[in-house]
Amino acid sequence: MTKRVALVTGGTGGIGTAICRALVDAGFRVVAGYNSGGNHDKAKEWQEEQRKDGYEIDVAYGDVTDAESCAACVETVKELTGGSVDVLVNNAGITRDGMFKKMSWEQWNEVLSANLDSMFHMTRLVINPMLDKGFGRIINISSVNAQKGQFGQCNYSAAKAGIHGFTKALAQEVAAKGITVNTVSPGYIMTPMVAKIAEEVQQKICSTIPVGRFGTPEEIARAIAFIADESSGYITGSDLSINGGLHMS
Ligand code: CAA
Ligand code: NAP
Numbered sequence: 001m002t003k004r005v006a007l008v009t010g011g012t013g014g015i016g017t018a019i020c021r022a023l024v025d026a027g028f029r030v031v032a033g034y035n036s037g038g039n040h041d042k043a044k045e046w047q048e049e050q051r052k053d054g055y056e057i058d059v060a061y062g063d064v065t066d067a068e069s070c071a072a073c074v075e076t077v078k079e080l081t082g083g084s085v086d087v088l089v090n091n092a093g094i095t096r097d098g099m100f101k102k103m104s105w106e107q108w109n110e111v112l113s114a115n116l117d118s119m120f121h122m123t124r125l126v127i128n129p130m131l132d133k134g135f136g137r138i139i140n141i142s143s144v145n146a147q148k149g150q151f152g153q154c155n156y157s158a159a160k161a162g163i164h165g166f167t168k169a170l171a172q173e174v175a176a177k178g179i180t181v182n183t184v185s186p187g188y189i190m191t192p193m194v195a196k197i198a199e200e201v202q203q204k205i206c207s208t209i210p211v212g213r214f215g216t217p218e219e220i221a222r223a224i225a226f227i228a229d230e231s232s233g234y235i236t237g238s239d240l241s242i243n244g245g246l247h248m249s
Pocket of ligand 1: 095097098099142143144145150151152153156186187188189193194197198201205
């Protein structure tokens with residue numbers, strides 16, 4: 001049987017890499033979207049590292065803030081796999097932290113663009129082929145900091161909270177056509193994004209997590225593979241928290 005095709009934006013990043021690998025393990029043909037400021041060699045190196053570990057994962061360039069670049073990315077996926085995207089994981093994202101009283105428009109706009117506008121650009125490109133096929137899984141990566149808000153993240157909390165509104169609205173529009181739309185909201189996961197928080201701030205945050213540690217990318221990835229599964233068709237419009245107890249809603 002032909003494998004279902006999964007596209008993971010930010011696929012070469014911390015959580016993205018674990019998602020790609022979990023989806024390969026689950027039997028998908030996986031393509032990792034990357035940006036890297038157009039550094040294609042870096043993506044090829046990443047691909048080679050995965051191959052050494054036994055993971056065959058294609059890579060496709062695309063800037064999720066740019067509609068044309070997203071279209072080119074989805075076109076590359078088509079060329080590489082010969083099929084349309086069955087599973088889209090909207091995982092690419094950035095932070096530009098700072099207190100709101102000092103926040104610039106650029107800090108606001110960059111975060112809204114990469115974390116929220118990206119949902120429109122990428123999902124808009126795959127939704128009609130999914131509707132035609134009568135199958136699809138859209139999985140959007142939000143954050144615990146959307147659910148609870150976070151000091152220093154007015155931009156990020158707003159963007160990530162917007163994601164779940166998008167998820168719930170779209171889930172209703174496509175539910176009858178075999179397409180599920182869900183959000184996964186990770187807590188603090190040790191990746192380059194968290195590593196760049198000042199050490200003493202990290203320690204303070206960690207001390208508030210009931211499980212007593214930051215999470216691992218693999219602890220997020222297993223949930224994505226679960227939701228992407230053919231047999232998870234009754235899970236839609238949900239927001240799955242994976243945060244070590246940091247926030248319980
Ligand atoms: N609650 C209340 N007050 C706080 C606070 C908090 N959580 N954090 C800092 N403050 C206070 C400080 O005590 C300080 O008070 P005084 O002026 O009275 O001394 C004041 O706010 C300024 O704090 P800083 O000196 O830290 O200010 P800064 O401008 O250097 O840094 C910051 C501000 C960038 C927001 C920094 O505090 C920070 O990095 N915080 C962490 C933000 C965070 O959690 N980001 C998550 C990134 S990872 C991610 O986003 C992934 C995900 O989804 C989970
Ligand atoms: P990461 O390692 O920094 O990965 C972020 C990924 O997003 C990178 O692969 C990056 O690609 C990609 N990206 C950023 N801007 C892009 C753009 N304009 N176009 C295309 N790709 C772009 O961080 P991470 O922790 O794995 O984050 C993955 C997702 O999880 C993000 O949405 C993040 O907000 C969310 N999240 C993270 C945590 C956490 O604690 N780590 C918690 C909750 C939610 P390039 O490197 O190729 O540019």
